[in-house]
Amino acid sequence: MIEFDGRNFFGWQEQKEKKTVSGEIKKVLKEIFQREVKLIGMGRTDRGVSALKYFCNFKISEEKIDWENLKKRMNYLLPAEIYVKEIKEVPLNFNSRYAVKNKTYCYLIFEGISPVRRDFFWEIPKKIDLQKIEEAKRLFLGEKDFSKFCYYPGEGICRIEKIEIIKKNEEIIFKITGNRFLYKMVRRIVGALIDIGLGRRKLKDIENAFLGKPHLPLTTAPAKGLILYDCEIDLLKNC
Secondary structure, three states, X not given: OEEEOHHHOOOOOOEOOEOOHHHHHHHHHHHXXXXXXXXXXXXOOOOOOEEEEEOEEEOOOOOOOOHHHHHHHHHHHOOOOEEEOOOOOOOOOOOHHHHEEEEEEEEEEEOOOOOOXXXXXXXXXXXXXXXXXXXXXXXXXXXXXXXXXXXXXXXXXXXXXXXXXXXXXXXXXXXXXXXXXXXXXXHHHHHHHHHHHOOOOOHHHHHHHHHOOOOOOOOOOOHHHEEEEEEEEOOOOOO
């Protein structure tokens, strides 16, 4: 399990000639084990997105490994933006990608201007009507086709189990839990809800987006406010 500050990375997935989270971890594993190690992550993250709880796994042929020592060596070699929180042995057929039962993303918004928060919050210097957002969030709950709320077309059936909105002074936190998420899906859900809260769009625009009907364009929230907050993993799932 790792935590990472994604602001300076092109997401999790390894990309040629680009700095990615998996790329940095693979370099460290190669240095430790003196060979290439295949790394499997629980899913892609957008460029600039951070994670408090991210699972990945790899297979290694060594019979005995001091996991605590490996953790220390990895953290010594990894850049400061990536931290290995825990390493444990899992069944041989474990696959982080397919073992995920659900994920919870948090999106951070500041209702105003805050230079201190700016790196991790979406600053919105206008009053946001949270009552309207509470009414609109029901449109996203349940199992439905979210293909109109992602960047790439294709299979878009996802189940959103819960959307929680927490306000503390000027800070607003969206917590969205679901079984799977498409590319930029959370950011587009948040952007759509903020559009509603600012009076820029109507509920009908969201409804029409789901139906593939004409509607006013919906906002994609900036990546910096998005954090993979939590996830539930089935360690015994056969993959």
